[in-house]
Amino acid sequence: MFKKVLIANRGEIAVRIMRTCARMGISTVAIYSDADARALHVATADEAVHIGGAAAAGSYLDGDRIIAAAKAAGAEAIHPGYGFLSENPDFVEAVERSGLVFIGPSAKAIRAMGHKDAAKRLMEKAGVPVVPGYHGEAQEVVVLATKAREIGYPVLIKARAGGGGKGMRRVDDPDQFADALAAAKREAKAAFGDAQVLVEKWIEKPRHIEVQVFGDRHGNVVHLFERDCSAQRRHQKVIEEAPAPGMTVAMRAAMTQAAVKAAQAIGYAGAGTVEFIVDASKGLKPDRFWFMEMNTRLQVEHPVTEMVTGIDLVEWQIRIAAGEALPRAQEEIALSGHAFEARIYAEDPARDFLPATGTLHHLRFPKELPGASIRVETGVREGDAVTPYYDPMIAKLVVHAENRKNALAALAVALDGTEIAGSTVNTGFLAQLARDPEFASGRVDTGLIARRQEALTRLPEPAPRIAAVAALAASGARSLPDAPDPFDAIPAYAHFHPLTHRRTLHHGDQSSTFAITGHRDGRFSVRPEGDGADEIFQLSVDANPRIAAWPGHLTIFEGASSHTFRLHDPLALAEEAGSAGESLRAPMPGLVKLVRAAPRQAVKKGQALLVLEAMKMEHTITAPHDGVVAEIAAEGMQVNDGTVLVRFEEQGA
Numbered sequence: 001m002f003k004k005v006l007i008a009n010r011g012e013i014a015v016r017i018m019r020t021c022a023r024m025g026i027s028t029v030a031i032y033s034d035a036d037a038r039a040l041h042v043a044t045a046d047e048a049v050h051i052g053g054a055a056a057a058g059s060y061l062d063g064d065r066i067i068a069a070a071k072a073a074g075a076e077a078i079h080p081g082y083g084f085l086s087e088n089p090d091f092v093e094a095v096e097r098s099g100l101v102f103i104g105p106s107a108k109a110i111r112a113m114g115h116k117d118a119a120k121r122l123m124e125k126a127g128v129p130v131v132p133g134y135h136g137e138a139q140e141v142v143v144l145a146t147k148a149r150e151i152g153y154p155v156l157i158k159a160r161a162g163g164g165g166k167g168m169r170r171v172d173d174p175d176q177f178a179d180a181l182a183a184a185k186r187e188a189k190a191a192f193g194d195a196q197v198l199v200e201k202w203i204e205k206p207r208h209i210e211v212q213v214f215g216d217r218h219g220n221v222v223h224l225f226e227r228d229c230s231a232q233r234r235h236q237k238v239i240e241e242a243p244a245p246g247m248t249v250a251m252r253a254a255m256t257q258a259a260v261k262a263a264q265a266i267g268y269a270g271a272g273t274v275e276f277i278v279d280a281s282k283g284l285k286p287d288r289f290w291f292m293e294m295n296t297r298l299q300v301e302h303p304v305t306e307m308v309t310g311i312d313l314v315e316w317q318i319r320i321a322a323g324e325a326l327p328r329a330q331e332e333i334a335l336s337g338h339a340f341e342a343r344i345y346a347e348d349p350a351r352d353f354l355p356a357t358g359t360l361h362h363l364r365f366p367k368e369l370p371g372a373s374i375r376v377e378t379g380v381r382e383g384d385a386v387t388p389y390y391d392p393m394i395a396k397l398v399v400h401a402e403n404r405k406n407a408l409a410a411l412a413v414a415l416d417g418t419e420i421a422g423s424t425v426n427t428g429f430l431a432q433l434a435r436d437p438e439f440a441s442g443r444v445d446t447g448l449i450a451r452r453q454e455a456l457t458r459l460p461e462p463a464p465r466i467a468a469v470a471a472l473a474a475s476g477a478r479s480l481p482d483a484p485d486p487f488d489a490i491p492a493y494a495h496f497h498p499l500t501h502r503r504t505l506h507h508g509d510q511s512s513t514f515a516i517t518g519h520r521d522g523r524f525s526v527r528p529e530g531d532g533a534d535e536i537f538q539l540s541v542d543a544n545p546r547i548a549a550w551p552g553h554l555t556i557f558e559g560a561s562s563h564t565f566r567l568h569d570p571l572a573l574a575e576e577a578g579s580a581g582e583s584l585r586a587p588m589p590g591l592v593k594l595v596r597a598a599p600r601q602a603v604k605k606g607q608a609l610l611v612l613e614a615m616k617m618e619h620t621i622t623a624p625h626d627g628v629v630a631e632i633a634a635e636g637m638q639v640n641d642g643t644v645l646v647r648f649e650e651q652g653a
């Protein structure tokens with residue numbers, strides 16, 4: 001077995017791989033970029049090597065430097081995780097040429113599945129059912145339009161090199177085919193550097209069901225059952241589960257056999273996922289599923305398989321790469337219970353899921369659940385930042401219980417118990433989805449989220465009582481039984497003795513002022529001031545334990561929702577933003593509307609650098625002094641207050 005492994009990745013997956021390595025007595029080498037010097041995966045590893053700048057192209061995607069780092073550290077193998085270089089056959093070959101072991105399949109197998117069109121041709125030959133459509137080489141508009149007509153509308157145009165749901169266009173009307181094709185090709189070229197597409201029949205009531213497979217270097221292949229990933233938004237997975245709801249014995253046999261056949265056809269060794277699309281319009285039928293693609297790596301959602309099989313997939317990957325045979329035969333792999341995974345992202349569901357960034361000033365996950373087990377996979381700790389450089393996933397919440405109903409209930413409870421402040425997150429949306437009656441029924445399909453988006457993303461406004469609780473917390477009042485004046489305990493208040501304080505809070509574009517009166521019994525009356533606000537809330541300081549105070553803010557958690565109040569007037573702060581020294585930070589949460597400067601550009605004091613849209617207004621951020629821009633936020637980025645918008649190069653650098 002290897003003594004030392006380099007993990008060529010970051011975030012939760014790097015941490016998760018290191019956990020298994022530690023258990024197996026393998027020491028770990030992390031790599032990190034400038035942006036990750038203090039990241040959890042670096043702290044978790046036995047040693048760490050700085051690999052380059054924040055942009056992935058100069059660090060996590062720089063294969064030569066990663067290989068050199070592995071050699072220098074004395075590692076014997078490289079685990080690529082998912083994303084980055086995990087499915088890059090040239091990298092695999094370079095690793096092997098340097099005398100190291102790649103923990104994953106062969107370059108040949110990755111190449112065979114690397115393009116969706118060639119993979120489908122190969123699978124057709126191997127007798128695996130593939131999605132009906134055109135997956136030949138021709139790319140002329142007339143040819144593809146004719147094929148689309150033969151296939152029958154609606155059709156789906158797909159980038160052959162695609163991934164992560166990008167480079168896809170559904171076309172319902174032949175008149176729109178040419179435009180959609182051009183758009184798909186542009187997107188594919190930009191995202192993958194490859195404009196080639198294939199055309200598929202759009203499957204109705206589609207369900208995404210995938211099979212986890214494993215092969216070893218001795219020709220054995222097994223499957224670890226299926227996962228259902230039909231809860232998707234824009235072709236991206238949101239909540240995954242194992243096993244698939246409503247799975248029948250016949251359907252499972254057909255799908256797992258097809259997946260094993262696919263892996264055998266390419267002599268597959270390592271962990272892989274065969275993704276199928278299923279027409280579920282008439283239930284799960286063994287003749288209504290088709291191969292879409294194979295992901296030749298560990299999958300983001302692999303923990304649900306681990307929870308229902310009790311197998312550590314990373315351990316198997318390492319054993320197979322070290323030359324061992326598969327640890328178990330097919331009949332020794334069994335399913336037990338039901339598992340869900342929810343992907344917690346820094347994004348704003350209420351604003352069409354705009355990615356967000358920010359410092360995670362408060363980050364708590366439930367430690368245990370009644371009647372279910374919970375596992376949290378994360379690459380961040382409280383105080384860490386979500387930066388614009390990498391995927392904004394904060395954590396994966398994984399739960400397991402004896403059946404689907406209980407596991408889903410446990411997932412909702414786990415999301416309710418998750419507290420994140422400092423960045424906008426999707427936990428409220430995920431909890432709504434976990435409680436959605438249609439999702440609960442198990443009649444899932446990939447259109448479910450879009451159909452129910454309105455209900456799933458509607459944000460409850462904080463009730464007046466919640467605002468009153470926040471105002472009380474913001475007043476700094478404490479309950480001290482012996483103090484004649486409850487505000488006495490606070491030095492700032494000690495020199496004066498009015499029993500009523502006024503506090504103003506800002507929420508969205510609303511400001512509200514509260515009059516807070518302390519009583520001798522330790523309770524407080526909190527009265528909102530202004531029109532129509534006549535209710536008085538009687539509160540005690542200890543009444544709401546689910547509250548997070550962070551610089552300039554208070555966040556109150558209520559179920560899986562959170563309400564964030566700003567303690568200062570954000571517009572007043574915007575004025576001061578220009579004086580912040582070497583970095584300009586966002587004075588309030590908002591959207592980067594326009595970027596007017598670029599890295600390395602010299603700017604003059606007072607020059608407009610970018611426009612931030614916040615609170616329904618545009619705010620121009622200007623240079624506080626002459627200087628050279630080192631980094632600047634990207635257009636369309638959603639930021640929280642405190643997010644660095646512009647960084648200047650050091651004077652004289």
Ligand code: ADP
Nearest residue numbers: 082083084163164165166191237299300301391
């Ligand atoms: P899954 O989520 O099922 O594992 P996806 O195809 O959605 O599979 O993508 C998984 C991983 O691949 C993610 O980590 C994502 O960051 C990475 N990935 C997908 N598409 C791209 C892309 N266009 N560029 C870089 N990484 C990608």
Ligand code: ADP
Nearest residue numbers: 162163164165166200201202203206208235446
């Ligand atoms: P990626 O490499 O981006 O993961 P996939 O081919 O796996 O691309 O497709 C991603 C998602 O798009 C699927 O999970 C499914 O929801 C949807 N999809 C793909 N092909 C079809 C199809 N022919 N009909 C309907 N939906 C599809």
Ligand code: MG
Nearest residue numbers: 164165275293
């Ligand atoms: Mg896919």
